[in-house]
Amino acid sequence: MALEISFSDKTFTNTSHTLQEFSEISLELRRDVIKSLYLAKSGHSGGSLGMADIFAVLFFGGILRYNPANWQWEKRDKFVLSAGHIAPILYATLARAGFFPTKELATLRKLHSRLQGHPALDANLPGIETSAGSLGQGISIALGMAMTHKLIDRTDQLVFSVTGDGEIEEGSVWEAAMAAGNYNLSNLCWIVDNNDCQIDGRVHQVMSIYPIADKFKSFNFNVITIDGHNYNEILSAFNTFKENAKTSDKPTCIIAKTYMGKGISFMEDDYKWHGMPPNEEQARKAFNELEKMQQQIKSLNL
Amino acid sequence: MIDESKIKKIPTRMGFGEGVVVLGERNPNIIVLGGDITGSVMTSLFKEKFPDRFFSIGIAEQNATTIAVGMALSGKIPFFSSYSAFAAFRNADQLRISVAYNNANVKIGGGHSGITVGPDGATHQSLEEVAYLRTLPNMTLIVPSDYNETKKATIAAGEMNGPVFIRFGRSAVPSFTADNDKFEIGKANILKDGNDLAIIASGLTVWESLMAAQMLENNLGIKARVINLHTIKPIDQEVIVAAAKDCGAIVTAEEHQIHGGMGSAVAEVVVANYPVPMKFIGINDRFGLSGEPDELISYFGLDRNSIYNAALDILKRK
Ligand SMILES: Cc1ncc(C[n+]2csc(CCOP(=O)(O)OP(=O)(O)O)c2C)c(N)n1
Numbered sequence: 001m002a003l004e005i006s007f008s009d010k011t012f013t014n015t016s017h018t019l020q021e022f023s024e025i026s027l028e029l030r031r032d033v034i035k036s037l038y039l040a041k042s043g044h045s046g047g048s049l050g051m052a053d054i055f056a057v058l059f060f061g062g063i064l065r066y067n068p069a070n071w072q073w074e075k076r077d078k079f080v081l082s083a084g085h086i087a088p089i090l091y092a093t094l095a096r097a098g099f100f101p102t103k104e105l106a107t108l109r110k111l112h113s114r115l116q117g118h119p120a121l122d123a124n125l126p127g128i129e130t131s132a133g134s135l136g137q138g139i140s141i142a143l144g145m146a147m148t149h150k151l152i153d154r155t156d157q158l159v160f161s162v163t164g165d166g167e168i169e170e171g172s173v174w175e176a177a178m179a180a181g182n183y184n185l186s187n188l189c190w191i192v193d194n195n196d197c198q199i200d201g202r203v204h205q206v207m208s209i210y211p212i213a214d215k216f217k218s219f220n221f222n223v224i225t226i227d228g229h230n231y232n233e234i235l236s237a238f239n240t241f242k243e244n245a246k247t248s249d250k251p252t253c254i255i256a257k258t259y260m261g262k263g264i265s266f267m268e269d270d271y272k273w274h275g276m277p278p279n280e281e282q283a284r285k286a287f288n289e290l291e292k293m294q295q296q297i298k299s300l301n302l
Numbered sequence: 303m304i305d306e307s308k309i310k311k312i313p314t315r316m317g318f319g320e321g322v323v324v325l326g327e328r329n330p331n332i333i334v335l336g337g338d339i340t341g342s343v344m345t346s347l348f349k350e351k352f353p354d355r356f357f358s359i360g361i362a363e364q365n366a367t368t369i370a371v372g373m374a375l376s377g378k379i380p381f382f383s384s385y386s387a388f389a390a391f392r393n394a395d396q397l398r399i400s401v402a403y404n405n406a407n408v409k410i411g412g413g414h415s416g417i418t419v420g421p422d423g424a425t426h427q428s429l430e431e432v433a434y435l436r437t438l439p440n441m442t443l444i445v446p447s448d449y450n451e452t453k454k455a456t457i458a459a460g461e462m463n464g465p466v467f468i469r470f471g472r473s474a475v476p477s478f479t480a481d482n483d484k485f486e487i488g489k490a491n492i493l494k495d496g497n498d499l500a501i502i503a504s505g506l507t508v509w510e511s512l513m514a515a516q517m518l519e520n521n522l523g524i525k526a527r528v529i530n531l532h533t534i535k536p537i538d539q540e541v542i543v544a545a546a547k548d549c550g551a552i553v554t555a556e557e558h559q560i561h562g563g564m565g566s567a568v569a570e571v572v573v574a575n576y577p578v579p580m581k582f583i584g585i586n587d588r589f590g591l592s593g594e595p596d597e598l599i600s601y602f603g604l605d606r607n608s609i610y611n612a613a614l615d616i617l618k619r620k
């Protein structure tokens with residue numbers, strides 16, 4: 001029987017959630033990622049799945065302030081996806097937050113879709129703050145927003161941005177780090193998705209960017225290293241950043257240790273899944289694994 | 303008559319990857335620099351064969367381009383390849399000053415070019431690099447049309463002295479040139495003779511132009527001259543001026559912005575030497591979109607039907 005894909009119209013609130021609820025939210029996001037990439041027949045599974053837990057907390061844990069009903073709300077915090085290729089997790093998250101109908105996730109990467117292969121401002125998808133896809137540029141755009149809010153308009157708006165760990169091999173990224181430290185952009189939260197995977201292999205083999213923490217420290221950042229799949233650690237890092245935004249004069253860098261493809265056994269920690277979609281058989285296997293996990297979460301009663 | 307069903311489809315990037323390996327076998331000075339997508343642009347073939355002459359630079363196109371210059375100025379022949387969007391633009395300043403101004407013997411492969419990179423969308427669909435690169439003094443710019451030609455172009459690039467940019471694609475395209483067809487940098491190939499109009503193309507639109515010409519002949523008895531302008535710089539003035547004189551009307555076709563592209567380069571030659579009516583097939587001043595390659599080719603009007611219709615239009619102005 002052909003694999004049938006549909007998207008429930010369930011949405012999640014941006015409030016405090018139990019660990020069990022966060023697990024369920026990220027499971028739903030992972031399911032959306034698999035579904036939309038399976039339908040698209042191309043795209044980036046690995047990084048998207050690996051960031052699901054962080055997206056769940058950032059968007060549904062009362063961290064990022066936004067209003068899907070009036071998404072261009074002037075006082076909103078900003079989220080800039082610098083690693084544009086992991087758009088599928090951003091799209092899934094925005095849909096589940098109510099920015100646009102979840103069924104639109106089925107149009108990923110198709111002609112005339114608002115869900116372009118990489119986020120596109122000119123596609124007019126609610127929640128997309130900038131186009132991205134040329135690595136290393138989004139983080140500087142985030143800086144420009146943070147400078148506007150903190151130094152020009154003097155509002156308390158926060159700016160969050162995600163870069164890959166391969167992405168930070170780009171030189172301009174370090175120009176951004178220098179400027180963030182120089183301008184004391186304490187309202188900037190730079191999340192590095194440290195899965196040690198990029199296209200050609202392990203980051204430490206393709207071009208080592210280690211030690212990451214020391215580099216950011218030397219540019220005047222508060223650096224917090226966390227397990228990017230542990231909801232408590234993710235929450236606490238974001239809360240520390242929010243505190244720092246008020247009291248400190250340093251930007252924050254969260255180095256999130258993650259696994260590429262997290263949640264799907266045959267994709268986990270394998271760089272070959274950087275830019276591959278699941279085929280039908282793999283999608284079935286993935287849904288089974290996610291279903292089993294769902295049962296486990298229920299029985300654990302966290 | 304060409305029987306399209308007998309034509310195999312092979313990606314041009316395969317020709318690039320294999321060409322660099324052939325060069326590596328012939329010349330120990332050939333070096334390859336990787337930009338994290340060596341599998342995509344197929345320099346991974348060289349990496350496997352000559353690991354000592356391969357260096358991974360990471361996702362750092364500016365650095366890779368200028369490292370290549372340093373190696374070239376030290377006697378090596380470095381190839382750096384990435385997606386065309388990042389191998390022509392992220393490093394644009396480096397290409398201008400360090401590569402072209404130094405006249406350094408650096409070879410750049412711009413892969414996954416044009417809209418046919420497909421679902422990745424506009425950010426990855428480079429449609430402007432011909433316009434930029436052909437303004438750089440000392441630069442040689444080649445846009446080959448199929449697998450065989452890309453391989454020959456790559457080898458020729460490695461065997462000439464001076465900076466070369468080769469633009470190629472991701473998807474499998476008709477492999478219609480033969481192993482023993484002549485390829486010379488700067489010398490356009492006439493693929494089909496005719497005097498009613500000339501169709502000048504480069505890259506994957508060469509095949510579509512051939513098919514359009516076949517349709518014109520079969521349906522209406524119109525004989526179009528089809529010219530494969532694989533080298534955009536230095537441009538083959540002789541073939542272009544002869545086409546203008548003999549045919550009196552020209553259609554150009556390219557997977558690139560119309561503004562400043564191959565068609566503009568042809569127009570510069572035509573207007574200065576023998577003005578005739580021209581029509582330009584290409585992307586008309588807009589960014590690309592996600593979609594499947596074939597879908598995009600017809601949506602953006604780069605297919606044989608668009609070329610066919612342009613030919614009929616231009617004949618009315620002759
Ligand atoms: C400037 C630029 N160069 C190259 C690419 C091609 N590219 C897309 S994703 C990627 C690897 C990114 O690695 P990382 O940031 O670690 O992301 P992950 O593999 O973890 O998803 C590359 C090289 C690009 N998009 N932009």
